[in-house]
Amino acid sequence: MQFGSFDLSIIRECVFKLDGGAMFGVVPKTLWSKQSPSDDQNRVVLACNLLLIDTGSKKILVETGMGDRWSEKEKERFGLKSLVTPGTMLDQVGLKPADIDFVIISHLHFDHAGGATIMRDGKIVPSFPNAKYVVQKGEWDFAFVANARARASYRPDDFVPLQEAGQLILVEGDYEVVPGVWVKVTGGHTSHHQVVYFESNGEKGVYFADIIPTKTHLPPPWVMGYDHHPLISCDIKSEWLARASAEKWLVVFDHEAGIPWGKVLVEGNKYDFAPLPESSLDFTLSQAKGQGKALSSVG
Numbered sequence: 475m476q477f478g479s480f481d482l483s484i485i486r487e488c489v490f491k492l493d494g495g496a497m498f499g500v501v502p503k504t505l506w507s508k509q510s511p512s513d514d515q516n517r518v519v520l521a522c523n524l525l526l527i528d529t530g531s532k533k534i535l536v537e538t539g540m541g542d543r544w545s546e547k548e549k550e551r552f553g554l555k556s557l558v559t560p561g562t563m564l565d566q567v568g569l570k571p572a573d574i575d576f577v578i579i580s581h582l583h584f585d586h587a588g589g590a591t592i593m594r595d596g597k598i599v600p601s602f603p604n605a606k607y608v609v610q611k612g613e614w615d616f617a618f619v620a621n622a623r624a625r626a627s628y629r630p631d632d633f634v635p636l637q638e639a640g641q642l643i644l645v646e647g648d649y650e651v652v653p654g655v656w657v658k659v660t661g662g663h664t665s666h667h668q669v670v671y672f673e674s675n676g677e678k679g680v681y682f683a684d685i686i687p688t689k690t691h692l693p694p695p696w697v698m699g700y701d702h703h704p705l706i707s708c709d710i711k712s713e714w715l716a717r718a719s720a721e722k723w724l725v726v727f728d729h730e731a732g733i734p735w736g737k738v739l740v741e742g743n744k745y746d747f748a749p750l751p752e753s754s755l756d757f758t759l760s761q762a763k764g765q766g767k768a769l770s771s772v773g
């Protein structure tokens with residue numbers, strides 16, 4: 475999709491399921507289940523939506539999804555249906571892993587960093603051989619010292635090989651990755667969680683990552699139970715959504731299983747989302763349910 479002088483694409487890497495209670499924190503099920511119905515194990519359907527930003531001179535991939543290093547048992551637990559592998563995820567946009575210049579990872583949880591690395595000839599190596607991976611230094615440091623509650627979300631094999639290969643850029647705070655594309659630290663979900671803000675020819679957009687994972691999470695108090703600092707998430711959402719609404723930004727939701735991008739409208743305590751048409755996507759939602767043929771063989 476054209477966005478100023480940039481070309482944007484959503485890559486749906488997988489669909490998966492997580493406990494609805496954990497996804498909506500203190501919000502009662504009677505409220506969230508109307509918008510996000512749960513299965514017989516109380517799980518809600520999510521997706522990993524990666525954003526590809528092609529500025530004309532650089533190609534930036536935002537997030538890497540779950541990747542393909544999962545056992546059958548784990549796949550079952552997460553209801554995980556991979557739609558592509560790290561090696562094939564760019565097929566639908568006519569690119570190869572070697573074409574990517576930068577990979578931005580919002581935080582190092584496995585559903586964001588899992589596809590950053592791939593098993594090749596018995597060794598785990600970066601999935602994108604020519605890319606620099608942009609990670610917050612605070613998030614990196616925390617991943618190695620996380621306590622018992624936080625630790626389960628970090629798998630060192632997702633990110634340690636990036637450093638070993640010399641492909642890691644550790645940044646501290648807000649940082650302009652290429653002209654018009656910034657990472658901005660929000661905290662909230664994790665202490666050093668970052669979103670991606672981008673601008674081209676007067677158009678503005680934001681990839682909210684896990685600050686607003688789905689359209690159902692738009693109201694600021696609807697914060698995930700997973701968040702390390704839920705009160706910060708709530709404030710950050712109010713702040714960013716007010717600007718996004720006033721300036722008509724494109725907003726992108728990382729885990730929305732429906733159409734994951736569009737515009738938000740904030741009026742008082744009311745938060746509305748107007749998705750872009752399905753034709754703005756390089757895939758159809760019926761393919762993305764993971765039941766049909768793999769996305770990599772489409773178009």
Ligand SMILES: [Zn+2]
Pocket residue numbers: 583585586684729
């Ligand atoms: Zn996530």
